Amino acid sequence: MIQAGSLLDSSSGDCAAAAPPPTEGIVGGIDNAINLVRRVLSDLFRLFSLEARRAGLALAWMVALGAMAAILVVTAWLGLMGALALWAVALGWTWVGAMVAIALTNFLMAAIAMLACLGISRNLLFPATRRQLDAAPARSDAA
Secondary structure: OOOHHHHHHOOOOHHHHHOOOOOOHHHHHHHHHHHHHHHHHHHHHHHHHHHHHHHHHHHHHHHHHHHHHHHHHHHHHHHHHHHHHHHHHHOOOOHHHHHHHHHHHHHHHHHHHHHHHHHHHHHHHOHHHHHHHHHHHHHHHHO
């Protein structure tokens, strides 16, 4: 059975090299606290750098996969519009008439989407916050 005192008395040097010599008093306590803070900060910075690297890789994958998804959506839309044109021609429309009707329908849907975007963009200006900030000086001037 190994006793606690026998580890401290060992002359092998392994245990003495692993642990710093004990310091005593207030100066030793401050030194130990500084070393502990340094180790904690070092570990936090190492963790932050690893997570930043991981976040950068995740962002790169997200951009690449988003571009691939956009390309696939566009090709699917083109295929759908081609099938719609074939169906219109099968119903007796001319090719030119079918293509013009599909193009005009796409332009109309794009215009509706843009108008909806413009309507929603007003929320980006923080209207309620701006009203509160504009109203604050008026109240203090009246007081």
